[in-house]
Amino acid sequence: MSWLRALKETARSGLSIERRRLEPLIALRGAAGLALVIGVSLALFGPVVAASSAFGAFQAAIATFQRSWRPRPVLALVSGVSLGVSTFLGYVAGPHLPLFLALLVLWTFVAGMAWAAGPTGGIIAASNVAIMLVTITLPTSVAQAALHGVMITFGGVVQAALIVLLPVRRWGVQRDALADALAAEADYARRLRHDPVAHFDPVPLMEARDAAAVTPRQARRRPAELHGSRGVAERIRPVLASLADPAMGVPSEGPERDRVRELLGAAGLLLDAAARAIRQGDPVRLPAPAVAVLKTPDTGALLTGPPLRAADRLAALLSDVIEAAEGEGTKDERAGAEEAVDAIKAGRGRRMPAEHHRRPTLLRLVPVVLGSMRRELHHGSPILRHAVRISVVAALGYLLGLELPYGHGYWVPMAAVMVMRPEFSQTYERSVARFGGTVVGVFLAGVIVQVAHPGTGPSAVLSVVCALLMYLLMRTGYAVSQACVAAYVVFLLGMAGDDWSQTVLERVVLTLLGGLLAMVSYAVYPAWETPRLRSRLGDWLKEDGRYAAAVVDQYADPADRGHDDVREALLATRRARVAWQEAVATAEHEPVRHRGLSHAAADDTQHALAQLGRVAMLMEAHLPEGGATPVPEAAPLAEALRRATEQGAKAVRERREPDWTPVREALDRWAEEERTREAGTDPVVRNGAGLLLEALEDFSRGLDDGPRSKPSDTD
Known part of the structure; x- marks a missing residue:
C-alpha cells in the first residue's frame, strides 16, 4: 500500500462514527463522581485545586471504561493514585528543565513499555503522563503540589466508591464474555448444519477464558452461573465439529445426516438460551422443541461408532451448560430447566468439575508486568520501539512548546502522547481524529464562551456536561470523544482562571503540531508488521x-x-x-x-x-x-x-x-x-x-x- 493511500485510509477510519450500545447509567455515575469532586474542591480549596482534582476524577472514570477484567473500582484507584504521584513528582522537577525532561522521558518510556502488560495498562499510563503535563502548571508551591496530588487521588477514590455504592450490572463484562462465547458456539452449530467443515474463530473462547480468571476474593463473590460454563463450552466445540464432519463417519446425505442436523440445530437453540440467561442473570428458559430433539431415542438407532459417541457427549455437555446457567431464580423458575437437564442427562455422563482460572492480585501482578517488559527489551520489539518513540516525541514536543510564542506549550507533547500507539494505523487514525475533534470541541466551547461569558460555577457545570457526553459517546468514535474532551478542558481551565483567548486558536495549532510529531516519529522509527x-x-x-x-x-x-x-x-x-x-x-x-x-x-x-x-x-x-x-x-x-x-x-x-x-x-x-x-x-x-x-x-x-x-x- 502506498503512503498516500495509507494516509487516506487511516484518516477515513479515524473520523468514522460507529453505532454502539450506549451505557447511560455508567456515564451518569462517572459524571456524578466528577461533579461531586469539583463541588467539594471548590467549596474547600477554590477553583485551581478543583481543576486538578477534576482531572483525577475525569481520568479515573475513563479508566473504568477500558477493556479489562479487573474490578472497576481497582482501575479507578490505580488511575487516581498514579496520576496524583505523577503530578507531584512532575511539579517538584518542573523548575529544573534538565531534571524535568529526564523525568518526562523516563515516565513516557515506562508508559510505552506498559503496553507489554496489555492495552489497558498502556492507555492508563499514557493518559496519566499527558494529564500530568497540564496539572503541573496549576500548583504554585511544593505544598500546593502535594495538595493537588492528594485531591487528584481523591478524585479516583470517589469514582471507586461510587462504583461500589452504585453498581451497574455487576460482573457485566464477565457475563458478556461468557455469553458471547456460548453465542459463537450456537452460531457455529447452525453453520455446521449447512457446511460440515465450517471454521470457528476462537477469539470469543479466548476472551471468555481471560474473563474467567479471578482473584481469590473475586472467586468468593462470583455468581454461580459464571462457574464452570466456560470449561464446558471449551469441550463442546470439538464435539460439534466431530459430529458434523463427514470424515468421522456420517454420510453427506441420508437419515444419519438429517439426525445430525437436528442435533446441531437443537444445540444452537440451547446454547443461545444459556447465553441469554447468563448475559442477563436470569433463569434459563429452554425451547421445548430443542429439548425434545435431545430426549428422543432415535440417535442410537441411526448413529454408530464415533458419531454416536459424539452425540452422547454433546448431550451431556449441553446439560452441563444448562445446569450452570440456571442462575439464582426461584424454585418454580428453575424446575423446568432442572427437569430438562435430568431428561437430557439420563445415562449420558456426569458433569465435570468446574475449572478455576486464577488471576494474580495487584501486588503479585507487579513481577508479572516487569517480566513482560523485560521480554520486550530487544531490537525487534514493537513495544520497545513504541516506548522509544513516545519518550523522544514527548521531550521534543515539550521543548518545542516552550520555544513557541503561544504559551501553554504542553499541548504539543500532551497531544502526541495521547494519540501514539504501537501500531501505525492506530497512531495515524488517532492523530487525524484528535485534530478534527479538537477543532470542533474548541470551536463550540469558544462560541459558548463568547456568547455567555460563564463564571466559575457555570464553567464547572459545562465541564461536567462535556464529561458526561464524553463518557456516553466515547465508544462511538475517537473524534467524537475528543471533541467532548477539548470542550471539557476549555471550560475546566476557564474555571481555574485561565485566559479564554489562550485556549482556542493556540490549542488547535499546538494539537496539530503534536499529531504531526507523532506521525513523523512512526515514519522515522517504524515497527512494521x-x-x-x-x-x-x-x-x-x-x-x-x-x-x-x-x-x-x-x-x-x-x-x-x-x-x-x-x-x-x-x-x-x-x-x-x-x-x-x-x-x-x-x-x-x-x-x-x-x-x-x-x-x-x-x-x-x-x-x-x-x-x-x-x-x-x-x-x-x-x-x-x-x-x-x-x-x-x-x-x-x-x-x-x-x-x-x-x-x-x-x-x-x-x-x-x-x-x-x-x-x-x-x-x-x-x-x-x-x-x-x-x-x-x-x-x-x-x-x-x-x-x-x-x-x-x-x-x-x-x-x-x-x-x-x-x-x-x-x-
Missing part, C-alpha cells in the same frame, strides 16, 4: 504441530497420559493464530512494499493451518479413556509431527520449503504394520493422521505461491 509475517506464520505452524502431536500422542498409551499437555498446546496454538490474524490485519494498512509473503500465499497457508488445527480438534473430541486399547504407532507419528513442524517453522522464517518426509515415513510404517495385524485401528485416529499430512502438504503448496529467495537473503 509486514516484514514479520513469515515469522508469525512460522510460530503458528510450530504451535499447530505441537497441538496435533499432543493429541496423537494421547492415543499411543491412554492409561499413562493426562490431557494437560493437550490443553496447553491448544491455548498456545490459539494465541499464535490470533497473533497471525492481527499481524495480517495490521499489515494490510501499512505503507510497506511486499516482502516475502504474497496475499495469495498468506490466504492459502492460513487455510491449511486452520485445517491442521481443525483435524487435531476432531481427534481431540474422541480422545480414548484410560482403559482404551493403545495405538503404539501413534507415538512415532506424534514425534515426527512435533519435529517436522518445528523444522518447518524454521524453514518458513528462512524462506525455504518445509520437509514433511518424517511424517510421511511414519504414516507409511503405520500402514505397513497395520496390514500385519488382524484388528484394525480406531478409524478416528487413523483417518485423522492422514488428514494431518494432507494439511501439511497443502501448507507447502500454498507457500509456493509466494516469492522464494535464498536463505542467505533473510537478513
Whole structure:
C-alpha cells in the first residue's frame, strides 16, 4: 500500500462514527463522581485545586471504561493514585528543565513499555503522563503540589466508591464474555448444519477464558452461573465439529445426516438460551422443541461408532451448560430447566468439575508486568520501539512548546502522547481524529464562551456536561470523544482562571503540531508488521504441530497420559493464530512494499493451518479413556509431527520449503504394520493422521505461491 493511500485510509477510519450500545447509567455515575469532586474542591480549596482534582476524577472514570477484567473500582484507584504521584513528582522537577525532561522521558518510556502488560495498562499510563503535563502548571508551591496530588487521588477514590455504592450490572463484562462465547458456539452449530467443515474463530473462547480468571476474593463473590460454563463450552466445540464432519463417519446425505442436523440445530437453540440467561442473570428458559430433539431415542438407532459417541457427549455437555446457567431464580423458575437437564442427562455422563482460572492480585501482578517488559527489551520489539518513540516525541514536543510564542506549550507533547500507539494505523487514525475533534470541541466551547461569558460555577457545570457526553459517546468514535474532551478542558481551565483567548486558536495549532510529531516519529522509527509475517506464520505452524502431536500422542498409551499437555498446546496454538490474524490485519494498512509473503500465499497457508488445527480438534473430541486399547504407532507419528513442524517453522522464517518426509515415513510404517495385524485401528485416529499430512502438504503448496529467495537473503 502506498503512503498516500495509507494516509487516506487511516484518516477515513479515524473520523468514522460507529453505532454502539450506549451505557447511560455508567456515564451518569462517572459524571456524578466528577461533579461531586469539583463541588467539594471548590467549596474547600477554590477553583485551581478543583481543576486538578477534576482531572483525577475525569481520568479515573475513563479508566473504568477500558477493556479489562479487573474490578472497576481497582482501575479507578490505580488511575487516581498514579496520576496524583505523577503530578507531584512532575511539579517538584518542573523548575529544573534538565531534571524535568529526564523525568518526562523516563515516565513516557515506562508508559510505552506498559503496553507489554496489555492495552489497558498502556492507555492508563499514557493518559496519566499527558494529564500530568497540564496539572503541573496549576500548583504554585511544593505544598500546593502535594495538595493537588492528594485531591487528584481523591478524585479516583470517589469514582471507586461510587462504583461500589452504585453498581451497574455487576460482573457485566464477565457475563458478556461468557455469553458471547456460548453465542459463537450456537452460531457455529447452525453453520455446521449447512457446511460440515465450517471454521470457528476462537477469539470469543479466548476472551471468555481471560474473563474467567479471578482473584481469590473475586472467586468468593462470583455468581454461580459464571462457574464452570466456560470449561464446558471449551469441550463442546470439538464435539460439534466431530459430529458434523463427514470424515468421522456420517454420510453427506441420508437419515444419519438429517439426525445430525437436528442435533446441531437443537444445540444452537440451547446454547443461545444459556447465553441469554447468563448475559442477563436470569433463569434459563429452554425451547421445548430443542429439548425434545435431545430426549428422543432415535440417535442410537441411526448413529454408530464415533458419531454416536459424539452425540452422547454433546448431550451431556449441553446439560452441563444448562445446569450452570440456571442462575439464582426461584424454585418454580428453575424446575423446568432442572427437569430438562435430568431428561437430557439420563445415562449420558456426569458433569465435570468446574475449572478455576486464577488471576494474580495487584501486588503479585507487579513481577508479572516487569517480566513482560523485560521480554520486550530487544531490537525487534514493537513495544520497545513504541516506548522509544513516545519518550523522544514527548521531550521534543515539550521543548518545542516552550520555544513557541503561544504559551501553554504542553499541548504539543500532551497531544502526541495521547494519540501514539504501537501500531501505525492506530497512531495515524488517532492523530487525524484528535485534530478534527479538537477543532470542533474548541470551536463550540469558544462560541459558548463568547456568547455567555460563564463564571466559575457555570464553567464547572459545562465541564461536567462535556464529561458526561464524553463518557456516553466515547465508544462511538475517537473524534467524537475528543471533541467532548477539548470542550471539557476549555471550560475546566476557564474555571481555574485561565485566559479564554489562550485556549482556542493556540490549542488547535499546538494539537496539530503534536499529531504531526507523532506521525513523523512512526515514519522515522517504524515497527512494521509486514516484514514479520513469515515469522508469525512460522510460530503458528510450530504451535499447530505441537497441538496435533499432543493429541496423537494421547492415543499411543491412554492409561499413562493426562490431557494437560493437550490443553496447553491448544491455548498456545490459539494465541499464535490470533497473533497471525492481527499481524495480517495490521499489515494490510501499512505503507510497506511486499516482502516475502504474497496475499495469495498468506490466504492459502492460513487455510491449511486452520485445517491442521481443525483435524487435531476432531481427534481431540474422541480422545480414548484410560482403559482404551493403545495405538503404539501413534507415538512415532506424534514425534515426527512435533519435529517436522518445528523444522518447518524454521524453514518458513528462512524462506525455504518445509520437509514433511518424517511424517510421511511414519504414516507409511503405520500402514505397513497395520496390514500385519488382524484388528484394525480406531478409524478416528487413523483417518485423522492422514488428514494431518494432507494439511501439511497443502501448507507447502500454498507457500509456493509466494516469492522464494535464498536463505542467505533473510537478513
